[in-house]
Amino acid sequence: MNAERGGRPVGVLGATALGAVQARVRVARLGLWLIVAILAVRQVAVVLGTPRGERLTDLETWVGPDGVLHVNGSLYDSTQFTGTPFGGLVLKPLTRAAEQALGWGWTFGTLLLVVALGLVAARALPQPLGRRTSLLAAPVAISLLMLSLPVRNALHLGQTSIIPVLLVLLGCFAVRGERTGGVLIGLAAAFQPTLLLFAPLLWFTGRRRAALSAGAAFGACAAVAWVAMPSDSYTYWVHHLAGVGLGGRADGLANQSLHGALLRLGLTGPLEIAVFLLLGAAVAVLALRRAVRLAHDGQLLLAVAITGCAAIVVSPTAWQHQLLWVLLAAVGQVGRRSCDRYVWPVAIVLVMTLPASTMVPDKVLLQPLRADLVLLAAVATATVVPFLSRTSPYWQTPIPSEYAEKVPPRFRHLPFVPLLRRVISRPNLVFELLLIRITYYAYARIRLAAAGGSNSAGRGTAEEHGEEIHSVERVLNIDIERWANHAVVRLDWLRGFFDFYYESFHFGVPLAILAVLYWRRPADYRWARTAIGFATVLALLGFWLYPLAPPRLMPGLGFIDTVHGPQDFSEPDYGTLTELTNQYAAMPSLHFGWSLWCGLVVLVLAPRWWMKALGLLHPLLTVTAIVVTGNHWVLDAVGGALIVGAGFGMAYLLRGPRAAGGRAASAAPEATARSEGASAVSGRR
Numbered sequence: 001m002n003a004e005r006g007g008r009p010v011g012v013l014g015a016t017a018l019g020a021v022q023a024r025v026r027v028a029r030l031g032l033w034l035i036v037a038i039l040a041v042r043q044v045a046v047v048l049g050t051p052r053g054e055r056l057t058d059l060e061t062w063v064g065p066d067g068v069l070h071v072n073g074s075l076y077d078s079t080q081f082t083g084t085p086f087g088g089l090v091l092k093p094l095t096r097a098a099e100q101a102l103g104w105g106w107t108f109g110t111l112l113l114v115v116a117l118g119l120v121a122a123r124a125l126p127q128p129l130g131r132r133t134s135l136l137a138a139p140v141a142i143s144l145l146m147l148s149l150p151v152r153n154a155l156h157l158g159q160t161s162i163i164p165v166l167l168v169l170l171g172c173f174a175v176r177g178e179r180t181g182g183v184l185i186g187l188a189a190a191f192q193p194t195l196l197l198f199a200p201l202l203w204f205t206g207r208r209r210a211a212l213s214a215g216a217a218f219g220a221c222a223a224v225a226w227v228a229m230p231s232d233s234y235t236y237w238v239h240h241l242a243g244v245g246l247g248g249r250a251d252g253l254a255n256q257s258l259h260g261a262l263l264r265l266g267l268t269g270p271l272e273i274a275v276f277l278l279l280g281a282a283v284a285v286l287a288l289r290r291a292v293r294l295a296h297d298g299q300l301l302l303a304v305a306i307t308g309c310a311a312i313v314v315s316p317t318a319w320q321h322q323l324l325w326v327l328l329a330a331v332g333q334v335g336r337r338s339c340d341r342y343v344w345p346v347a348i349v350l351v352m353t354l355p356a357s358t359m360v361p362d363k364v365l366l367q368p369l370r371a372d373l374v375l376l377a378a379v380a381t382a383t384v385v386p387f388l389s390r391t392s393p394y395w396q397t398p399i400p401s402e403y404a405e406k407v408p409p410r411f412r413h414l415p416f417v418p419l420l421r422r423v424i425s426r427p428n429l430v431f432e433l434l435l436i437r438i439t440y441y442a443y444a445r446i447r448l449a450a451a452g453g454s455n456s457a458g459r460g461t462a463e464e465h466g467e468e469i470h471s472v473e474r475v476l477n478i479d480i481e482r483w484a485n486h487a488v489v490r491l492d493w494l495r496g497f498f499d500f501y502y503e504s505f506h507f508g509v510p511l512a513i514l515a516v517l518y519w520r521r522p523a524d525y526r527w528a529r530t531a532i533g534f535a536t537v538l539a540l541l542g543f544w545l546y547p548l549a550p551p552r553l554m555p556g557l558g559f560i561d562t563v564h565g566p567q568d569f570s571e572p573d574y575g576t577l578t579e580l581t582n583q584y585a586a587m588p589s590l591h592f593g594w595s596l597w598c599g600l601v602v603l604v605l606a607p608r609w610w611m612k613a614l615g616l617l618h619p620l621l622t623v624t625a626i627v628v629t630g631n632h633w634v635l636d637a638v639g640g641a642l643i644v645g646a647g648f649g650m651a652y653l654l655r656g657p658r659a660a661g662g663r664a665a666s667a668a669p670e671a672t673a674r675s676e677g678a679s680a681v682s683g684r685r
Contacts, residue, residue: 025132032139039146040111047107047155085225085233086190087160110155113162117169118142124173124301125331126390144327148352153321161321164188164195165308165328171210172198172304182210186217190225192322193218194311200288201307205295244316256375257318258283264371280314287313287382297389305329309378318375326378327352332387338398339423343431344385350434351377358441359434401425424523432518432529439533446540447585459549462584466549469587469633470557478634481551481627482559488628489560499563502591502625509618510594513601521605527651527658528601535593535647542639543585550586552630559630588639589632595622596644 122137129137145151154161171184182202189195196218202211226233240246249255251263258280262272287310291303308325312318327348334344350359351373360370369376388395402425473479488495510532517525552561595618602615626632 025135029135029139032136032143036115036139036142036146039143043111043146043152043155044107050156083160084190084193084222085229085236086221088232089225089228107155110162113166114145114151115142117162117166118145120166120169120174121301121328121331124169124304126299126301144330144349144353145324148324148327149355150321150324150327150352157321159321160191161319162324164191165324167191168195168198168304168308171214172300178207178210179213181207182213183217185210186214186219187221189214189218190221192311192315194315195308197284197288197307197311197314198304201291201295201303204288204292205300205303241316246317250317253371254319255317256312256320256323256372256378257315258313258375258379259316260318261372261375265368283313283379283382284310290382290387294387294389297391299332299387299390302329302332302387305331306382309382312378313375313382320374323352323374323378326374326381329381329385332381332385333395334385334387335428336388336394336399337401337425337428339401339425340428340431341398343428343434347430347434348377350438354438359437361437423526426518426522427526429518436514439536443536443540447543459584462547462549463554465546465587466551466554466633469548469635470554473634481630481633482557484624484628485551485559485562485630489562495562498625498628501621502563502629502631505618505622506591506594509598513598517601517605524601524605524658527655528597530655531644531647531651532594532597533647534650535597535643536590538643538646539588539590539593539640542588542643546587547584548587548633548636549584550631550636551633553583562629563631586632587636588643589626589636590640591626591632592619592623592637593640593644595619596641597647600644600648 118141119138122134122141125133125137150161153159165188167184167188171181171188175181175184185195185198185202189198196215199211199214202208202214222233222237236246244250244259250260252260253264259272259276262276267275287306291306291310294300294306295303305325305328309329312323312325315322330345330348332344333341335341356370356373359373360366362370401423403423470479473481488498514525514529517528551557551559599616599619602618603612606612606615623637626637627634
């Protein structure tokens with residue numbers, strides 16, 4: 001393209017390279033559409049493979065023999081129906097057709113709506129777009145929608161929550177004429193009244209005919225429903241104040257609105273209502289101001305997403321299947337540095353595709369965050385996230401990452417992935433926390449499932465492996481576990497010390513070292529984090545392939561469990577002390593492996609000899625603790641050492657030697673990167 005603009009013909013090599021790029025894009029696009037098809041088939045299989053009484057449960061409450069749309073009287077007598085009277089009026093023929101099709105028509109129709117929503121969202125991305133982005137945007141958008149919790153819940157429950165989102169996007173981006181677009185948005189508000197917030201957005205962005213049409217369409221739909229069902233309309237709009245109190249408990253975790261959060265915090269009565277109205281009005285005003293500014297900036301899709309997030313916050317009830325607006329906010333750009341650019345979309349995708357229990361640890365202090373994670377994401381999107389303007393110099397040219405000088409490896413073809421070893425600037429903290437949390441959650445789940453839990457087959461296999469390890473140690477004359485265990489038990493203070501050490505330092509020391517490296521030595525942080533990550537993955541393979549009973553869970557050997565207390569070997573599930581851990585994941589020992597990683601990192605990086613000695617003391621105390629408490633065999637520690645060595649080796653193969661100048665670059669990496677970014681921007685200007 002540059003050659004053509006310069007008036008010169010494209011050379012043979014240039015044409016070949018361009019053809020190769022286009023071929024790769026076509027292959028990538030085909031692969032992404034294949035992923036879309038696989039996800040669609042999987043969703044259909046999951047929904048229709050669920051027993052009849054457990055799938056499309058919300059649809060069944062409408063269309064079953066005793067469904068609210070079949071009975072005489074009010075729609076709201078049972079409080080199961082939470083939609084507007086207009087929604088009930090429209091849903092009667094739709095749900096009757098769904099009942100006749102036994103869910104097939106409803107499920108496939110919902111999938112078609114998801115595809116249409118993804119196509120419209122991809123078309124609405126801020127311009128200009130590169131050809132590669134425009135080709136890949138639609139399948140990526142549809143795949144993310146398929147994976148999102150709102151769509152999965154809508155498919156499973158038989159909900160109509162996708163329809164209002166699609167109507168708003170069609171009204172804003174797909175149809176011609178302001179009046180037609182306004183009518184579609186008004187129709188969406190007839191299903192979810194808080195979507196009337198889009199009328200001010202249309203008004204203040206110069207689309208006043210659309211705003212008036214939206215208000216008129218909403219009023220007409222409400223009037224038609226009032227004429228057709230006056231009693232139901234009175235119940236919904238007057239008695240229940242636009243749906244308040246319908247459906248499940250308003251303080252349930254499924255209600256991700258500000259009203260639900262305040263109830264969960266213990267506020268009730270007039271005080272809760274006043275706080276809700278005050279905070280809701282503040283969020284709505286701030287969100288509309290931001291949305292109008294972004295719409296004028298050419299980011300109308302982001303403006304629509306922000307307004308939708310505000311509608312979630314101010315709604316009396318916002319059930320999980322109604323929260324799709326938060327996912328659309330992933331189109332916004334946040335961060336001036338290139339390493340920050342992907343943090344926001346990754347965080348939003350994780351919040352909208354994974355349950356809150358995956359994202360937030362189950363700790364008392366974090367319970368409010370865990371209970372209201374999606375709501376907090378919606379509030380942040382609507383009010384505080386610093387989205388970049390398209391006029392910002394960082395929109396097209398973010399501050400580049402800082403790179404270290406190349407360190408020649410000892411072997412010719414290393415590293416295998418050269419780009420991984422060069423970045424020495426500090427990575428984004430939010431991204432690192434997300435990475436650590438998600439990785440640890442996956443590690444815990446895989447570790448729990450590795451040996452088959454407490455079933456008899458898993459227990460028998462683990463005990464057989466325990467006998468094998470014990471026999472090998474006897475041959476090698478290193479079977480010291482029972483002697484060490486009984487020697488420590490005789491001294492209460494020593495037993496207490498090692499019990500405390502075993503339980504307290506396993507996670508704290510590695511996290512502390514990672515925190516210090518992140519702050520003081522970013523380049524070394526990446527190297528160390530990669531090594532411990534590889535070691536942990538290898539440990540999971542060991543847990544899965546070789547379930548092993550620790551000494552304390554081996555019947556007949558006379559070990560004393562100093563940490564967990566006596567075990568009743570007559571019980572078939574005695575080894576499962578808690579549902580949160582797998583007691584047969586003993587080989588290799590991650591207790592020792594992680595402590596050895598800590599000792600080696602301190603040995604390599606610490607500037608003083610006493611620091612190095614203190615670092616090596618940790619694995620020494622850890623290996624003693626895991627043996628004397630009866631939680632590991634000596635060979636488990638050997639296995640832990642092997643996986644740590646393999647972790648550092650794999651890091652070396654992929655990244656090469658540690659980046660040069662790590663300490664010097666750590667002093668002010670952001671300042672250097674900022675100056676480089678400013679120079680790059682000035683040069684482009």
